[in-house]
Amino acid sequence: MPRLPRLHPFTTLALAVAVVTMATAASIWWLSCAVLALCFLVSGWSGHLKKLAMLSGAMLLPTFLSLLLIHGLIARDASPAIAEWGPLRVTNHGLEVALALGLRTTVLVVVGLLCGLLIDKHQLVAAIDLSPVPPQIGYLLAATLFLLPQMAEKQRQIGEAQTLRRMGTGSGLAGWFQRVRLRAVPLVLGSMQDAQDRAVHLSARGFPAAGAHTRLRTVPDSSMQRGIRWTAVICAVLGPVVILALARLGGR
Amino acid sequence: MDKKLSHQNTSVLGLELSAFSYLDAPASVLRDIQVEVRPGTLTVISGHSGSGKSTLGFILAGLLPRYGMDQLSGAIVIDGTRIEFSSSSTPHIDIAQWAQHVGMLPQDAGHYLSGIRGTVAEELAFCLENDGVPRAQMHQRVAELAQRLRLGHLLKRHPQQLSGGQERIVALAALAISEPDVLVIDEPLAGLDQQAAKLVLEMAALLRAQGTALVILADSIRFWAQEADALWWLDEGTLKPHASELLGDHESAGAKPRRPAPSDSPLVLSMDSIRLSYPGSDKPAVPDLDLQLRSGECLGLSGANGSGKTTVLKAIAGLLRPASGTMSLTGTTGLLLQNSSDQLFERTVLREVSFGIPKKSSLHQRIAEVLAQLGLESYAQTHPYELPASARRLLALATVMVREPKILLLDEPTEGLDELGEAKLRAIIAAVLARGGAVILSTHDEEFMHSVAHRVHHMNQ
Numbered sequence: 112m113p114r115l116p117r118l119h120p121f122t123t124l125a126l127a128v129a130v131v132t133m134a135t136a137a138s139i140w141w142l143s144c145a146v147l148a149l150c151f152l153v154s155g156w157s158g159h160l161k162k163l164a165m166l167s168g169a170m171l172l173p174t175f176l177s178l179l180l181i182h183g184l185i186a187r188d189a190s191p192a193i194a195e196w197g198p199l200r201v202t203n204h205g206l207e208v209a210l211a212l213g214l215r216t217t218v219l220v221v222v223g224l225l226c227g228l229l230i231d232k233h234q235l236v237a238a239i240d241l242s243p244v245p246p247q248i249g250y251l252l253a254a255t256l257f258l259l260p261q262m263a264e265k266q267r268q269i270g271e272a273q274t275l276r277r278m279g280t281g282s283g284l285a286g287w288f289q290r291v292r293l294r295a296v297p298l299v300l301g302s303m304q305d306a307q308d309r310a311v312h313l314s315a316r317g318f319p320a321a322g323a324h325t326r327l328r329t330v331p332d333s334s335m336q337r338g339i340r341w342t343a344v345i346c347a348v349l350g351p352v353v354i355l356a357l358a359r360l361g362g363r
Numbered sequence: 364m365d366k367k368l369s370h371q372n373t374s375v376l377g378l379e380l381s382a383f384s385y386l387d388a389p390a391s392v393l394r395d396i397q398v399e400v401r402p403g404t405l406t407v408i409s410g411h412s413g414s415g416k417s418t419l420g421f422i423l424a425g426l427l428p429r430y431g432m433d434q435l436s437g438a439i440v441i442d443g444t445r446i447e448f449s450s451s452s453t454p455h456i457d458i459a460q461w462a463q464h465v466g467m468l469p470q471d472a473g474h475y476l477s478g479i480r481g482t483v484a485e486e487l488a489f490c491l492e493n494d495g496v497p498r499a500q501m502h503q504r505v506a507e508l509a510q511r512l513r514l515g516h517l518l519k520r521h522p523q524q525l526s527g528g529q530e531r532i533v534a535l536a537a538l539a540i541s542e543p544d545v546l547v548i549d550e551p552l553a554g555l556d557q558q559a560a561k562l563v564l565e566m567a568a569l570l571r572a573q574g575t576a577l578v579i580l581a582d583s584i585r586f587w588a589q590e591a592d593a594l595w596w597l598d599e600g601t602l603k604p605h606a607s608e609l610l611g612d613h614e615s616a617g618a619k620p621r622r623p624a625p626s627d628s629p630l631v632l633s634m635d636s637i638r639l640s641y642p643g644s645d646k647p648a649v650p651d652l653d654l655q656l657r658s659g660e661c662l663g664l665s666g667a668n669g670s671g672k673t674t675v676l677k678a679i680a681g682l683l684r685p686a687s688g689t690m691s692l693t694g695t696t697g698l699l700l701q702n703s704s705d706q707l708f709e710r711t712v713l714r715e716v717s718f719g720i721p722k723k724s725s726l727h728q729r730i731a732e733v734l735a736q737l738g739l740e741s742y743a744q745t746h747p748y749e750l751p752a753s754a755r756r757l758l759a760l761a762t763v764m765v766r767e768p769k770i771l772l773l774d775e776p777t778e779g780l781d782e783l784g785e786a787k788l789r790a791i792i793a794a795v796l797a798r799g800g801a802v803i804l805s806t807h808d809e810e811f812m813h814s815v816a817h818r819v820h821h822m823n824q
Contacts, residue, residue, distance in 0.1 A: 232481075233480070233481035233485075236479070250479075253479040254479065257478060257479050261478060261523075264523070265705075268702075268705040269705065269708070271677075271682050271700075271705075272700060272705050272706045272708075273708070273719070274681075274682060275680060275682070275697070275698050275700075275706075275763075276718060276719035276762065276766075277719055278718070278719040293708075296708070297707075297708040301704065304704075304748060305474075308469070308471070308474045309474050309477075309478065311426050311458070312467075312469065312474055312475045313477060314458040314459060315424070315425075315426065315458045315459060315461070315462035315466065315467070316459070316462065316477070316489055316490045316493060316537075316541075317459040317462070317490060317493035317494060318477065318489070318493050319493075320492070320493040320494075320495065321459070322495060323495040324492055324493055324494075324495050325491075325492050325495050325496060325497060325498055325501065326485075326492055326498070327484060327485050327488040327491075327492060327498060327501050327502065327505070328481070328482075328485055329498070
């Protein structure tokens with residue numbers, strides 16, 4: 112499977128921010144579609160196509176449905192209706208608005224998810240630790256990124272223990288709600304206890320570092336990548352301004 | 364730290380404790396204790412579960428008293444500096460600075476690991492990173508330590524993919540890398556297989572040879588007694604010299620002959636060519652297993668950490684479906700998990716044992732009986748988290764026993780149990796076998812396994 116070159120996490124993030132801001136500002140359907148196609152191409156190359164498709168589908172389907180409901184079915188604009196069912200009517204204008212907003216959201220979601228799939232969490236935390244930002248930022252990010260998998264594992268262990276005691280074994284929606292109810296309290300209490308037990312040893316190991324700190328992990332970087340990052344940041348900030356200014360001039 | 368000792372004192376750590384009590388506790392947990400630790404020595408402090416060993420360890424490691432909460436009266440001498448504690452003044456301790464002199468590995472070694480590093484190598488270097496040690500130097504120290512402790516094969520592994528024994532060794536290595544003068548280690552051998560235990564003992568000898576003093580907190584002194592420079596028994600909150608006759612009793616306790624296995628009783632479990640795999644894993648945890656168990660039989664599962672003992676128990680308990688092979692079992696199963704904390708959810712011991720039992724079930728009548736059998740009646744209204752480790756382990760066992768399983772599955776049952784708790788566990792196993800049930804236990808405590816099991820099945824890695 113072809114692999115993408117290992118980029119510094121900040122490079123990937125900067126490129127993603129630039130692409131999202133410029134595509135959103137441009138709001139041109141073919142540009143958004145091209146960005147999406149590129150994202151899926153990159154995800155295919157990196158071996159994340161299936162995951163990206165599933166995750167973005169799960170997030171975008173309800174988004175599109177709600178947009179269609181708000182702008183397509185119950186909109187009260189005067190444009191001609193394509194179809195009508197009593198108080199519900201689908202209009203050209205409503206459909207256009209729903210699709211335009213949906214496409215912008217899609218770019219944001221797909222680019223964001225791809226970023227999440229491409230960036231190694233440990234590399235990102237290391238990159239932040241090695242940057243001049245306060246060590247607490249790296250800690251906060253690490254705690255956020257790694258808390259969820261740890262809680263998922265704990266939740267699984269609680270589920271196993273409850274299954275052994277014939278609890279939370281129901282099926283269907285009712286069974287799911289029962290499992291959530293039974294696992295939520297021990298999960299929260301257990302996680303709090305765990306955090307309390309760990310905190311004292313983290314302090315004993317000098318975390319967070321009071322002074323200068325280093326990292327064993329290296330995060331590959333290059334002057335070319337730094338150049339790309341600066342260009343991307345400039346594009347992210349100035350790109351939308353230029354695009355909006357050009358659109359205004361064109362309008363006149 | 365108020366004053367430097369003027370006289371010559373070779374000890375690296377000293378404790379003169381008059382009394383220690385936790386916040387809002389009605390009485391002192393520890394009183395009248397004097398300990399002195401010299402470089403390169405081995406101090407062993409044993410005692411029953413709940414006797415206060417861990418509390419004493421936390422005090423030595425500067426993790427107790429919590430500022431403005433607990434009460435300590437006495438003094439601690441660390442690196443030649445005497446720190447006075449009294450009911451009116453508790454100095455604020457810089458835990459990180461203290462840890463440079465005295466480091467502590469808790470009973471649950473996983474709590475020592477940061478949980479935010481991607482490899483074992485990074486976990487080992489965590490302290491050094493926070494100290495700002497240059498990367499090249501960190502690589503060198505990690506590589507040296509890994510070579511010395513034979514951890515090279517684990518360096519690239521994710522810390523959360525380690526077995527219980529591997530996790531303890533990695534945590535101990537992470538503690539040792541910053542080279543404190545004193546290491547306080549709580550139950551260093553609990554849950555370790557023979558090879559891992561040997562490695563820890565070797566590691567302890569190596570650290571002592573380098574001048575590091577060790578303070579071992581353990582229920583049993585049997586692995587440490589020969590080498591110990593000081594042997595203490597913590598009882599009723601105070602330290603007493605360990606009587607040598609106690610050691611003799613201890614060593615002879617496990618020397619019981621193995622009983623014959625019942626051969627004519629009916630089969631309660633049969634596993635043929637069983638292959639067990641976890642979802643998403645390419646390699647099977649157990650590639651091919653044949654196992655039979657008869658009514659009235661106790662079977663021991665032995666094997667190195669990560670050989671699949673827990674996986675087999677989970678499969679028998681119905682938590683894991685075999686990928687292939689056939690398995691048949693008669694009657695219900697009950698599994699005591701390795702980590703008791705995973706098995707406890709309620710706010711009192713009584714509610715915990717009642718958890719999941721239907722309101723009209725006759726099993727409710729068993730609750731008082733099981734609590735009495737395991738000596739937990741007096742804890743009925745106590746929160747499970749507030750129980751001593753041994754009582755917590757017995758509570759987890761009570762939640763299993765209340766359902767009267769035909770096949771009792773025990774995963775590292777002696778871990779965290781003191782001698783009294785171990786006696787109760789033996790009684791439970793005998794009772795299950797006497798009523799025609801069967802027991803499978805997975806443990807690294809070979810002495811216990813050989814004394815209760817009719818036969819032992821060795822799991823190959």
